[in-house]
Amino acid sequence: MAASPLTATGSAIFSKKCELGGSISSSSPSLVAHRCRKHSLNKILAVMAPSRTPQRPPSTTGSVKHAMTMTEKILARASERSQLEPGENVWVNVDVLMTHDVCGPGTIGIFKREFGENAKVWDREKIVIIPDHYIFTSDERANRNVDILRDFCLEQNIKYFYDIKDLGNFKANPDYKGVCHVALAQEGHCRPGEVLLGTDSHTCNAGAFGQFSSGIGNTDAGFVMGTGKLLLKVPPTLRFILDGEMPSYLLAKDLILQIIGEITVAGATYKSMEFLGSTVESLSMEERMTLCNMVVEAGGKNGVVPADKTTFKYLEDKTSVEYQPVYSDENARFIQDYKFDVSKLEPLVAKPHSPDNRALARECKDVKIDRVYIGSCTGGKTEDFMAAAKVFLASGKKVKVPTFLVPATQKVWVDLYGLPVAGSGGKTCSQIFEEAGCDTPTSPSCGACLGGPRDTYARMNEPQVCVSTTNRNFHGRMGHKDGQIYLASPYTAAASALTGFVTDPREFLQ
Numbered sequence: 450m451a452a453s454p455l456t457a458t459g460s461a462i463f464s465k466k467c468e469l470g471g472s473i474s475s476s477s478p479s480l481v482a483h484r485c486r487k488h489s490l491n492k493i494l495a496v497m498a499p500s501r502t503p504q505r506p507p508s509t510t511g512s513v514k515h516a517m518t519m520t521e522k523i524l525a526r527a528s529e530r531s532q533l534e535p536g537e538n539v540w541v542n543v544d545v546l547m548t549h550d551v552c553g554p555g556t557i558g559i560f561k562r563e564f565g566e567n568a569k570v571w572d573r574e575k576i577v578i579i580p581d582h583y584i585f586t587s588d589e590r591a592n593r594n595v596d597i598l599r600d601f602c603l604e605q606n607i608k609y610f611y612d613i614k615d616l617g618n619f620k621a622n623p624d625y626k627g628v629c630h631v632a633l634a635q636e637g638h639c640r641p642g643e644v645l646l647g648t649d650s651h652t653c654n655a656g657a658f659g660q661f662s663s664g665i666g667n668t669d670a671g672f673v674m675g676t677g678k679l680l681l682k683v684p685p686t687l688r689f690i691l692d693g694e695m696p697s698y699l700l701a702k703d704l705i706l707q708i709i710g711e712i713t714v715a716g717a718t719y720k721s722m723e724f725l726g727s728t729v730e731s732l733s734m735e736e737r738m739t740l741c742n743m744v745v746e747a748g749g750k751n752g753v754v755p756a757d758k759t760t761f762k763y764l765e766d767k768t769s770v771e772y773q774p775v776y777s778d779e780n781a782r783f784i785q786d787y788k789f790d791v792s793k794l795e796p797l798v799a800k801p802h803s804p805d806n807r808a809l810a811r812e813c814k815d816v817k818i819d820r821v822y823i824g825s826c827t828g829g830k831t832e833d834f835m836a837a838a839k840v841f842l843a844s845g846k847k848v849k850v851p852t853f854l855v856p857a858t859q860k861v862w863v864d865l866y867g868l869p870v871a872g873s874g875g876k877t878c879s880q881i882f883e884e885a886g887c888d889t890p891t892s893p894s895c896g897a898c899l900g901g902p903r904d905t906y907a908r909m910n911e912p913q914v915c916v917s918t919t920n921r922n923f924h925g926r927m928g929h930k931d932g933q934i935y936l937a938s939p940y941t942a943a944a945s946a947l948t949g950f951v952t953d954p955r956e957f958l959q
């Protein structure tokens with residue numbers, strides 16, 4: 450059985466079925482009972498530890514009359530209020546609006562219908578348009594969507610349009626980036642203290658920068674396009690405190706699968722998820738993105754990591770826009786605290802067909818797989834591929850199942866061919882992948898994460914079993930409705946590719 454990651458001071462009783470979970474505590478120091486969703490008879494009882502006192506700079510929102518969380522403060526500033534409460538509806542000034550090829554045409558249609566054929570967008574420099582979903586396909590409707598974006602961006606003189614014209618060679622398109630959420634970060638659109646809204650549920654990715662970021666629908670986006678404002682209900686905040694040294698065989702994907710398994714896919718519905726603790730502070734920006742990317746899988750409105758020196762360093766060469774981070778007040782009200790001792794966690798997967806269907810990777814060692822997919826906004830960043838390469842390098846073996854590699858962006862693709870992998874004597878990821886028998890890294894895009902048109906690279910056109918570094922494993926998500934997707938970290942995905950079964954990466958990393 451996995452060692453308990455519970456860190457609460459005081460006694461704790463764990464049921465075996467729930468032992469994967471971290472501690473749960475209410476924001477008042479009292480005994481609380483938590484009902485494990487899948488095993489309703491089993492209960493976790495935990496005495497909460499005293500609230501951790503964040504060592505944060507004071508508020509930057511002016512005259513704060515009562516304590517607020519980070520998310521509340523960002524929304525207070527964006528709505529020109531000195532204070533607000535969860536549950537209030539406020540008109541928020543938006544700093545960045547993002548849309549892509551799937552939702553952009555619909556958003557543009559609504560904007561034109563409501564504001565007029567000749568209307569101008571509210572700010573040509575605050576709208577970011579990123580073709581990324583259905584790009585490398587001969588599907589005419591998908592191609593037409595990108596044409597609609599291009600026409601609109603030309604008409605409106607949109608400053609940030611990451612266009613692709615030559616589908617035969619993505620490298621011939623210097624403006625083309627790839628998956629929107631990673632591109633937003635790499636191009637400096639993710640800035641602490643700001644509000645970023647996007648027509649994509651994983652817009653929450655940018656919370657890694659201490660930004661309020663959330664997915665919205667086309668109708669709302671059409672309204673933002675015309676006014677720069679949106680009426681938002683202020684979410685209450687759940688606090689996740691992750692402490693302890695991260696074991697060398699874990700990645701942020703394991704942490705977020707742990708959390709979603711703990712609180713379920715409905716556990717954070719319309720709530721903010723704030724991530725704190727020494728483990729979070731030790732994470733790179735890409736790993737923090739992985740953590741925030743999947744808050745929507747728990748129903749979260751947004752996720753946030755307080756900006757720190759790691760954030761500021763990442764942003765140094767990416768933006769010249771001034772930004773002002775905010776931090777939760779010491780006495781801010783969190784509706785619940787969850788605490789984890791990360792040093793005791795083990796590699797995880799989410800079994801089909803829900804991101805909260807959590808299991809230890811080693812418990813699934815008898816699950817035979819047909820393929821491995823490494824890619825997406827969640828698991829297709831440079832560090833994700835570096836992690837996979839580390840496993841292949843350590844094993845010195847060849848993969849036993851087709852292993853598809855889909856870099857999130859053009860920059861990630863360049864890194865795979867240019868950056869040396871630590872401990873490899875100067876080899877790049879691409880060399881290591883080739884030696885391990887993986888498919889050649891393909892053109893950057895969302896690829897088969899969302900299935901896509903039938904000719905999409907690595908789309909699951911048969912009812913196969915796939916270990917994937919993506920974020921969703923619903924029926925049909927990667928193509929075939931009967932496909933089975935095991936969500937996993939890049940370590941676990943690479944280890945599974947080497948054995949042909951779901952595999953704990955410690956088999957190769959220790």
Ligand code: SF4
Nearest residue numbers: 628825826895898899
């Ligand atoms: S990579 Fe997948 S989850 Fe991310 S934006 Fe694209 S389709 Fe959505």
